[in-house]
Amino acid sequence: GCGSGTDSGAGGTGSPAAGGVENAKVAFLMPDLASTRYELQDKPLFEARMKQLCPSCTVIYQNADSDAAKQQQQVNSALAQGVKAIVLDPVDSAAAATIVQTAQSQQVPVIAYDRPIPDKPADYYVSFDNEKIGAMIAQSLVDHLKEQNAEGGLLEVNGSPTDAAAGLIKKGIHSAIDPSGFKLLAEYDTPDWQPEKAQTWVSGQITRFRDQIAGVVAANDGTGGGAIAAFKAAGVKVPPVTGNDAELAAAQRIIAGDQYNTISKPIKIVAEASANIAYEFMQGKKPAGKTTLYNTPSELFVPTVVTRENIKEVLFESGIMKAAEACTGEYAKGCAELGIQ
Amino acid sequence: MVTTDRQDERLQSRVGVRGAITDVIERARGGDLGVIPVAVGLVVIWSVLQALNPVFLSSANLVNLTLESAAVGIIALGIVCVLLVAQIDLSVGSVSGLSGAVLGVLFVLQGLPIWVAITAAVVMGAVIGWLYAQLFNRFGVPSFVITLAGLLAFLGLQLYVLRTRGSINLPFDSGLVHFAQLAFVPAWLSYTLAVLAAAGLFASGYVHARERRKAGLSANSVTMLAVRSAALLAVLVFVVWYLGRTRGVGWMFVLFVGLVLVMHYLLSRTRWGRSVYAVGGNVEAARRAGINVKAVYTSVFVLCSTFAAVGGILAAARLAAVNQSSGGGDVNLNAIAAAVIGGTSLFGGRGTAFSALLGIIVIQSISSGLTLLNLDSSIRFVVTGVVLLLAVVVDSVARKSRTSHGRA
Amino acid sequence: MVTTDRQDERLQSRVGVRGAITDVIERARGGDLGVIPVAVGLVVIWSVLQALNPVFLSSANLVNLTLESAAVGIIALGIVCVLLVAQIDLSVGSVSGLSGAVLGVLFVLQGLPIWVAITAAVVMGAVIGWLYAQLFNRFGVPSFVITLAGLLAFLGLQLYVLRTRGSINLPFDSGLVHFAQLAFVPAWLSYTLAVLAAAGLFASGYVHARERRKAGLSANSVTMLAVRSAALLAVLVFVVWYLGRTRGVGWMFVLFVGLVLVMHYLLSRTRWGRSVYAVGGNVEAARRAGINVKAVYTSVFVLCSTFAAVGGILAAARLAAVNQSSGGGDVNLNAIAAAVIGGTSLFGGRGTAFSALLGIIVIQSISSGLTLLNLDSSIRFVVTGVVLLLAVVVDSVARKSRTSHGRA
Amino acid sequence: MTSTQQAAEQRTDGVVLSLRGISKHFGAVAALTDVDLDVPAGHVVAVVGDNGAGKSTLVKILSGVHPPDSGTICFDAKEVSIPTPAAAHRLGIATVFQDLALCENLNVIQNLFLGQEVRPLRLNEVEMETRSWDLLRQLSAKIPSVRVPVASLSGGQRQTVAIARSLLGEPKVIILDEPTAALGVAQTAEVLNLVERLREHGLGVIMISHNMADVKAVADTVAVLRLGRNNGVFPVADVSTEDIIAAITGATDNAVSQRNERSQARQARDKEGLSS
């Protein structure tokens, strides 16, 4: 009777019994809806892997919609349901400390996923880190501009000012462009990651700087798309624009040549790895980390920057995306050029 | 002998328990049921959610529910006050976030004593409310616009205060965090409080009835009072016992309920409360009655922002952290919605302090119940919307029958 | 001869241009100035922002401003209608997002013709409004709650509709995107339209004045009419010329202004418009006058959701994409705030279609002006809040003097 | 033949509106119990009664504002139900409510023509303004401008507007709930003239009033309500003011009669004092 949860309200089943993970529950808690990846990729991949490992187990999926308090509520209710492990992508890395505290006090292990929890060591950490992502997209853009001998400065479109992950990406971007020699013309924290806001802001900068804009570093694909729309609407040539998350829409823009890059995170690998580790914890084992980060046994994976050059291999040949979905209508031509079928 | 207030021959007379029952039936038909319809809506929601996931009504989950209700519930209490004077405060979320941020900076970064930090945050809330009131009273700017400006400005301030850190953890071993997360009323004390509450109800009712009878007015019979008090006692003891099966009744929830009771007293038993309802019902009439309308507005805005600050502190304590998104998300909407769902009118003059309590419990029940179901975010939003609507339909239908029976 | 409507000896008589000027001064002292105070507030904001960054009033930036105003402005137009009947629609953001999502799915993923997709999205908006109206009319649920439920449910639906893709690009070469981004009125046509507008104003005023004189009522003199029309012509020609220095007047903005004019006509010159104001002013009086109050509510909710859907389509076209956050963020708040800032009362019965136009221009001016300054986001929020407040203070002070002069 | 006898005859043939057994209660208060009333065409029926006797409730039932709890309403000899004010308008029942039911945010013209605007799709403001002035002048209203919101009118001006409104359209029955309460002496006289004109045109008129002089001046029949019940119907010519007041208050010895006695006594004293 591990899974019923009704009998022991507090949810903790004492120390996790070895073996006997039949009918167990595991919580998979994601932070926001700003990016589609959590619902479209992380969740199904994690669930599929879990199903393979333990057909009778249930995955409790929740999305906190960028609200740390809501995430706390979700953890509490997962605990009340008697989960045996929690995979947590924290909304707020700092605030997640209290979640780890609560869960661990009920002997439920916490696996930090995607974002670290520096203040309170989780039981495991599986990720690629956001700061690195920021640095990678910016560096790729800067290299490209240098190659082209581009003149002018850069615009920086960050994520939401109230989002901790956006802060990390912002830090990474700065680490790449500050020493690059390109002037940072202006930067902007996009409230709620709203593409419309990014568009409005970039439109304003276009009137301000006209043709001094050599490139735009946008922190995700949505804001990148907004930036591109601003250039198109102003009737100006679109400079190289970055992205992040490898959304289908971004892939299409890259194929069409509107967007310069995006970043593909090996979500499949990370999701499956976290499922494996969660399963081990559920069996009562204590998996060892490949490295240690923030006092936490960790396993880190490296994301890949996607540009027109490598989009075919990284996104399509690896099976992350299907050509049939991307190469519709106006994008068919680009696909043909790049040899994507 | 017929009492002074029952002499009109058109009044159907109803005495004793029998009369009370007729009275309730009559009122049900007329739709004059107070909070009962919302409570019925709540029961319906609970039953459905329990049927879908048996964990929902488990003691552990209900304990969580009570703790999660407190912070936003206290904010909603302030919203009830502004709604009663037919104004609105859109900035409670930002103010609560700013208050949390101030607390974090003073307490953690500056290392001041916790009570200094708390006082500073609460005083800041009061000052913000005072500022709103000044703008409102002097320039007559609609409160919607003032507090919309406040929403933006104080969000900005919050970001500014947290700019160096982004997010601040409150230490787990601090009294505040302990209060919000782990402090529960000991069983004996809970039961004592329950008994005291019931006894208090009986005693005050008895004294009141005696006074009324002495003055030649109709009054509740002792039997009625006893039945009511016993019912309250039974409910409270059951709640205490059931929650006590796991962690018990959290002090934070007790604080919330305590504040609701205090506000209920202030609103219904003091001159200030009367003037609040009067200003909400007809501000010109209130002014002509010699009420200092500006003072009433000031008090209400100050109260609302202060409650928002308190709510922000509790939310920070419960999360043991403050960050840039504290007070963001749907804190605003939830606080206002709680007041409205609990039956407070957006047009002023109608509502009680209890609507904050009931409303927030409805909202948190839905949220917690759906958390227990394994739903896609998209479906969850849809279901939340539909359930919310259902919860209020019961109440509205009751009210509707009230107006169609000619009651205003 | 004294006209019928000027016979009371207590009326100070004012004739001719001289009289008109006295009249304006008198009205200014009494605070009865319509949209003038908001316009003054706007001028102040513009001057300040221009002083801070000379790009602000550049033709290119103003062109951006007009285009960015259109989508939310159209949504605000719907909000004006619901506010006029003293109701609210919190779900316009979600509905606009859903409408964009439906458009994207039907047009891009299903490959249907664009007009089919647009029609479907708009019809969906109308159906949503109809649904709200049914809930409101039948059960009497407060519109705040209904549309709060709608806000959640349609956000969920939007996520559901986009679940497989998250984000959909609208092709840049489609007519819709072209319309929203690159379609500008040719210069000759702009000037023609400006002349036509001024001529129309003169002609309708002239006909009206002749009719009034024939009926023995006081009427504007031809001189007055000519002065006014000339002023309008001058303003329009200047605007067209100035915007024409870069890209010109966008068709999307023309659409918005056109809709404002149509709504103005409907609200002020038709029986339906009268009943909207009547319902907002005193719903019981409207009902007793034999107005079908439910039909009025239905029409208004349908209109609001329909405008929200149209706004959503235009927003999607302008971004050339729809995604899960379309219609989120502050679309709701901006739309409602625009209506309120433009002078529409939250309590019903007071406001005009032009308030949507003025309000959204105020909001977008602030947003665009601050975009041009290199501010930290924390400071940006604070400044936005403060400037917003300042913009409205002018109007409120004027109104305040109006009530202190005893005007209701 | 006296006018009273004529009236009695008319009543039997041309009853436009007839109520039987109307009851209505609000919560614990029984506002109307088993009330009957007949309104013949070309007849003015005064309904009188103490405060809270249920007169306005009766009016609201007739004009579709509240549904009755029980009882039947016959209009033009057909049994009808009046679920909404719009239904009452369709039947041809026009009402001046005691609380006037005006929209304060609309101006005088807009209120007058509310729900019956001229040319719905392109309002004919000029015609409406002209007709407004005509109507108001007819009632010798003292309204300086018809383009100000009703909120800024005086009490009597508002009442005039409400009365004028009921005359638009072509009602068959007109119900006036204390129409002269706030009116000046001249306006009251005009309204009484108006009531007489309406009667001459064959309309049924229900007039509620606390002013016995007005009632005696224009009514044909007086129906008394007391505490929500019928308390007598009198042909006006056959009944003295004292009798009506006795029926209203339920006692021949009431505040009014006491006051009269006292003032007569005082006058007598004064006279004595003067003569002595």
Next chain:
Amino acid sequence: MTSTQQAAEQRTDGVVLSLRGISKHFGAVAALTDVDLDVPAGHVVAVVGDNGAGKSTLVKILSGVHPPDSGTICFDAKEVSIPTPAAAHRLGIATVFQDLALCENLNVIQNLFLGQEVRPLRLNEVEMETRSWDLLRQLSAKIPSVRVPVASLSGGQRQTVAIARSLLGEPKVIILDEPTAALGVAQTAEVLNLVERLREHGLGVIMISHNMADVKAVADTVAVLRLGRNNGVFPVADVSTEDIIAAITGATDNAVSQRNERSQARQARDKEGLSS
């Protein structure tokens, strides 16, 4: 010595309230122009005038609702300004407004004691209810329950509540703006009795009314307003109803006199018809 002469004497010494040159305009409408008024203690001053003559505006200026545009107000021989209703209350001016100014969402007790509740920090509901019943009975109000919101009261019941409210506290001047407009005959008699009692207690009373019988019954002086200007002040004993009406309407040949003539003519005709 007649009562009028007495009154005239009182006036010179104990004037509690005196207005000089009060003007007020609303937008283009001059509601009051240069109005003077004196209210001696123990005196009832009736202010009469046509609809829209500015009577209620005058009342609102005295009770602090609107500030006057110009003019001075003297209270107890001191010049005062009355910027807010609270200031008027402090001076001891209690007002019954024509629009009653009640809070519809509050019940009768709450409205009666609004702003002057017994025991502010722990309301004494019992005492307030008892006193409410006393007051209402004194005015022979027909209110079934004092615990219902005012929204559900009839017009006359509301007016009684508004009048009762002005009697709480200890006013020195009481202003009644058409206090009997909606009252039943018995209640009207009680209010007139009340006015006489107030006069006996030495209060200054301003009463506005359109009912000449009531004015003649209780007033000592009649002040006439016409189109916002003073149009004569008459001691009540020396002036006939016809004269007052002529001053109100500005003509001896007015709707009222015409009506009277017509009805006299008709009566004469009827008599002839009978005798023939």
